[in-house]
Amino acid sequence: MIVLFTDFGLNDPYVGQMHAVFAREAPGVPVIDLFHSVPAFNIRAGAYLLPAYARDFPPGTVFVCVVDPGVGGVRRPVMLQADRRWYVGPDNGLFEMVRRRATEHECRVIRWRPSRLSASFHGRDLFAPVAARLARGEIPDAAPAELTAPSDIPWPEDLAEIIHIDQYGNGISGLRATTLSTEQAIRAGGEVLKYARVFSEVPPGTAFWYENANGLVEIAVNGGSAAARLGLRPGDPLTLIQP
Structure with missing residues (x-):
């Protein structure tokens, strides 16, 4: 393949x-x-x-x-x-x-x-x-x-940054969800977002973070576009808020 x-x-x-x-x-x-x-x-x-x-x-x-x-x-x-x-x-x-x-x-x-x-x-x-x-x-x-190691900017094990916006306006990050607690909140686009397991666990129009199907932290809005609502673009930082 x-x-x-x-x-x-x-x-x-x-x-x-x-x-x-x-x-x-x-x-x-x-x-x-x-x-x-x-x-x-x-x-x-x-x-x-x-x-x-x-x-x-x-x-x-x-x-x-x-x-x-x-x-x-x-x-x-x-x-x-x-x-x-x-x-x-x-x-x-x-x-x-x-x-x-x-x-x-x-x-x-x-x-x-x-x-x-x-x-x-x-x-x-x-x-x-x-x-x-x-x-x-x-x-x-x-x-x-040996592969050439990147030397331009920091390459941490997990990247607290938006790295892709999908067609629904969800913001995919470089953070593996297993590195976070579900009690943690994330600041993105000026808002503090709580965790939800799936979209239906929050009211329509609510922004939240969840573990996507590929194990990465993703910023989403139930029934809407996180990119439009929060102004997200690739390269935008995420701030982790300790519980």
């Missing part, structure tokens, strides 16, 4: 071009579009989303992960094997939280190159064919290496 995780969106041809490579290079292998709405260019947001949304895929899954504002530059192309899954993409921090949370991992710098490699679309020309080969059971030419 091949799984796509990108900031490409769905309004342009990029996702379709990736699928065309998979159809040519790995016919018959299922391809899943997991995420194409990672905030554009936001490597850190992608890094915290990836392990939460990858955790339920079976061993042998190949993730093609492209949030790559440095494409064509000095960053290396890598493939990371972590907990019996493959992750293919740029060595720019995108795999940092996968690496930290894995029980075992091994990184390799990709040395294989296609006959045609554009400067600006390594997702199609390099990462997709490498992923197709891995899905076929082949190991492309690569050298053992």
Whole structure:
């Protein structure tokens, strides 16, 4: 199985071009579009989303992960094997939280190159064919290496920040819900929000926080948009209030 995780969106041809490579290079292998709405260019947001949304895929899954504002530059192309899954993409921090949370991992710098490699679309020309080969059971030419550790801004174990707004206006954070007590409140967008297990536990129009289906703290409004109500955007901080 091949799984796509990108900031490409769905309004342009990029996702379709990736699928065309998979159809040519790995016919018959299922391809899943997991995420194409990672905030554009936001490597850190992608890094915290990836392990939460990858955790339920079976061993042998190949993730093609492209949030790559440095494409064509000095960053290396890598493939990371972590907990019996493959992750293919740029060595720019995108795999940092996968690496930290894995029980075992091994990184390799990709040395294989296609006959045609554009400067600006390594997702199609390099990462997709490498992923197709891995899905076929082949190991492309690569050298053992360590991932490059992010050094620009703090990368805590859990990120108290909004990292994605879904189509309902819910604000997904980089906090694992297991690190919080349900007695804790969270300040977001100028309001103090209490915990609820599900939407129906609060009156319509009420803002609250809950553990989403992927284990992350999410800010929501019953029957409404937390983004609109609280003015939430990716990068907005959350403040934890002790019980």
